[in-house]
Amino acid sequence: MLPARAGRRARPGVVVPRGAPLDRFGLRDLLAEAAHGIGSRPARLLLTIVGTVLGIGSLVVTVGLAQTAAGQVARQFDAVAATQVVVEPATARSGDSQRTVGRIPWDVEDRLDRLAGVEQVGAVSTVDIGAATVSAVPVNDPSAPALTPPPVLATTPGLLDAVRGTIATGRSFDAGHDARADRVVVLGVRAAQRLGVFRVDRQPSIFIGERPYTVIGILGDVQRRSDLLDSVLLPVGTARADFALAGLEQAQVTIAVGAGAVVGEQAPIALDPATPEAVDVQVPPPPSAVRRDVQADINAIFLALGAVALLVGGLGIANVTLLSVRERVGEIGLRRALGATTRDVAQQFLVESVVIGLLGGLVGAAIGVLVVVAVSLAKEWTPILDEAAVVGSALLGGVIGLAAGTYPAVKAARIEPIAALRGTAT
Amino acid sequence: MRRSDVDPGRADPHRADPHRADPDGAAPPGADPHPAPDAPGGACAPPVPVIELRGVARSFPGDPPVQALRHADLVVRPGEYVSVVGPSGSGKSTLLHLLGLLDRPTSGEYLLDGLATRELTERDRSALRGGRIGFVFQSFHLLPHRTVLDNVLLATLYSGVPRTERRDRAHAALERVGMSHRLDFLPPVLSGGERQRVAVARAVIASPHVLLADEPTGNLDSVTSGGVLDLFDELHAQGLTLVVITHDATVSARAPRCVRITDGVLQEV
Structure with a gap:
């Protein structure tokens, strides 16, 4: 009975002409019908989008506050901690005793200076002065109480800069003093007080054991190795000549921000090409790793909360859309009778829930941005927000609507028009 | 000949239909109503029936199965006004659902405009519903949150009425049922008779070939019923094919032709 007519239509199997595709339930019609479906119950719409608003909002707040806080961390960046490198010989533990297995070469300054990222290098070592005393006067007073002498440290000329020290008065020694093994010392400020040395313009001397050393300067302050302030500092060359200094214990290096990883890798090779593992390099930790870990935990909690809220929001949309389908059975039947296909009906309800989700996403994203800005204002931070994250969150609402709908x-598409048209008066 | 002032605009709905001899399906929009002699056929070749049932039966599964409609044969020619009467439970609604392509017969064949519908896809049946059948329901089925105009426009969404013509046609259809003064009213504030007029406007806007009315006066009092039936008479006079299902004798008396259905058996009166 069915005449086989190819017709003008490309779609095979379509027997009944349907009019121009643009005239029949096009996108405009679909959106208009969905908008009417949503707009007819504004109070319910508000309740429906609450879950999505909360979910998307907490998502945006989490991301926004994380980014803002990250910006804040960068600002409060600990400049000293991030640019200080300490180099020490590796130690090996054998039985109970611990001993160093490597050594820091005397020319550590020259070797490390050549590395990219290194700014100042200095080395330090304690000097064993035996039973010798340190005093300002060479008087052997048997009745004087036995005092612990201030520690004597051998330092390279660069150490002062490497520990960001300042000279209170006088000057520091230089490579010349070191090379000539001049008998000069710099006193830490507290050691100077103890020895009664307050000015250096009259070239006071102190005695280590029997030997006099000219005090050429007093160290005022340091950022690292604050024990230097209690100590008597000798040039390394002098310590080697007078006290047979065996080796360097530690090198202090200042580096450019972010050069820690490179320096940490290259310094051992520069210092001991044959056995680089014999040198320990302590580079600054990557910028506040600990803080970032904590931040990540907090973020995870917030994101989990957001995910739960989104889930609840999605279920809410699904629930309300289901309710709305049940309520509008008559309307669905009518639309089917007027020629709507199951697809038209399904599309309409799907678009309705997507629009509801999108609305929730937009409102949630807006509220989230406001919260981030408000918190930043209260804490006097600079709010930082990725626009892509905000827009993406809003769109995520639409995706949730899609899933929920x-x-x-x-x-709705499965509703039989007969059943739908029976009863239910308008 | 079938008069077709209710069929403007749609791009040749009968194209390539070998059964159809009537060429005026492509009447231009706003074509004058033809004078309306009721007798179909005449000297011309007999037109293809709008509705033709050939041994249609519908049974519903159960124990024992319910025979809602038994082997019905029915021919409704263009321009006819047929009432289907019968007590409740006699299979009237089943017949309407079958005629309206809302249900498929268990056996037999239903030809709409000479087109066999039994094997059509749901998509094609939807297109037929939207384009060739107008429904009027007992309970009106107007959307309560939409204005009168929107409710009428609803029928243009799915039937392929050209977008640019929709509003004009909605206005014309409402004019035709005498409701053009209520365009922006919401259905709940209208009287029953007014609502049914809006429903009729919605049913005729897409220029259907047949108007199926299911107890159109079932929710109306006698005065407003009369108004709606007068409207049906007018539509009939303008050439529209009508099938009215009712259990009310006064309603069926208005139709020139009456078909009775009793216990699923269809017979001419």
């Missing part, structure tokens, strides 16, 4: 839409 699928089941109700299928349900």
Whole structure:
């Protein structure tokens, strides 16, 4: 009975002409119908989007505050901690005793200076002065109480800069003093007080054991190795000549911000090409790793909360759309009778829930941005927000609407027009 | 000949239909109503029936199965006004659902405009519903949150009425049922008779070939019923094919032709 007519239509199997595709339930019609479906119950719409608003909002707040806080961390960046490197010989533990297995070469300054990222290098070592005393006068007073002498440290000329020290008065020694093994010392400020040395313009001397040393300067302050302030500092060359200094214990290096990883890798090779593992390099930790870990934990909690809120929001949309499908059975039947296909009906409900989700996403993203800005204002931070994250969050609402609306839409499409048209008066 | 002032605009709905001899399906929009002699056929070749049932039966599964409609044969020619009467439970609604392509017969064949519908896809049946059948329901089925105009426009969404013509046609259809003064009213504030007029406007806007009315006066009092039936008479006079299902004798008396259905058996009166 069916005449086989190819017709003018490309779609095979379509027997009944449907009019121009643009005239029949096009996108405009779909959106208009969905908008009417949503807009007819504004109070319910508000309740429906609450879950999505909360979910998307907490998502945006989490991301925004994380970014803002990250910006804040960068600002409060600990400049000293991030640019100080300490080099020490590796130690090996054998039995109970611990001993160093490597050594820092005397020309550590020259070797490390050549590395990219290194700014100042200095080395330090304690000097064993035996039973010798340190005093300002060479008087052997048997009745004087036995005092612990201030520690004597051998330092390279660069150490002062490497520990960011300042000279209170006088000057520091230089490479010349070191090379000539001049008998000069710099006193830490507290050691100077103890020895009664307050000015250096009259070239006071102190005695280590029997030997006099000219005090050429007093160290005022340091950022690292604050024990230097209690100590008597000798040039390394002098310590080697007078006290047979065996080796350097530690090198202090200042580096450019961010050069820690490179310096940490290269310094051992520069210092001991044959056995680089014999040198320990302590580079600054990557910028506040600890703080970032904590931040990540907090973020995870917030994101989990957001995910739960989103889930609840999605279920809310699904629930309300399902309810709305049930309420509008008559309307669905009518639309089917007027020529709507199951697809038209499904599309309408799907678009309705997507629009609801999108609305929730937009409102949530807006509220989230406001919260981030408000918190930043209160804490006097600079709010930092990725626009892509905000827009993406808003769109995520639409995706949730899509997921939530699928089941109700299928349900709506399955409604038999006969059953739908029976009863239910308008 | 079938008069077709209710069929403007749609791009040749009968194209390539070998059964159809009537060429005026492509009447231009706003074509004058033809004078309306009721007798179909005449000297011309007999037109293809709008509705033709050939041994259609519908049974519903159960124990024992319910025979809602038994082997019905029915021919409704263009321009006819047929009432289907019968007590409740006699299979009237089943017949309407079958005629309206809302249900498929268990056996037999239903030809709409000479087109066999039994094997059509749901998509094609939807297109037929939207384009060739107008429904009027007992309970009106107007959307309560939409204005009168929107409710009428609803029928243009799915039937392929050209977008640019929709509003004009909605206005014309409402004019035709005498409701053009209520365009922006919401259905709940209208009287029953007014609502049914809006429903009729919605049913005729897409220029259907047949108007199926299911107890159109079932929710109306006698005065407003009369108004709606007068409207049906007018539509009939303008050439529209009508099938009215009712259990009310006064309603069926208005139709020139009456078909009775009793216990699923269809017979001419």
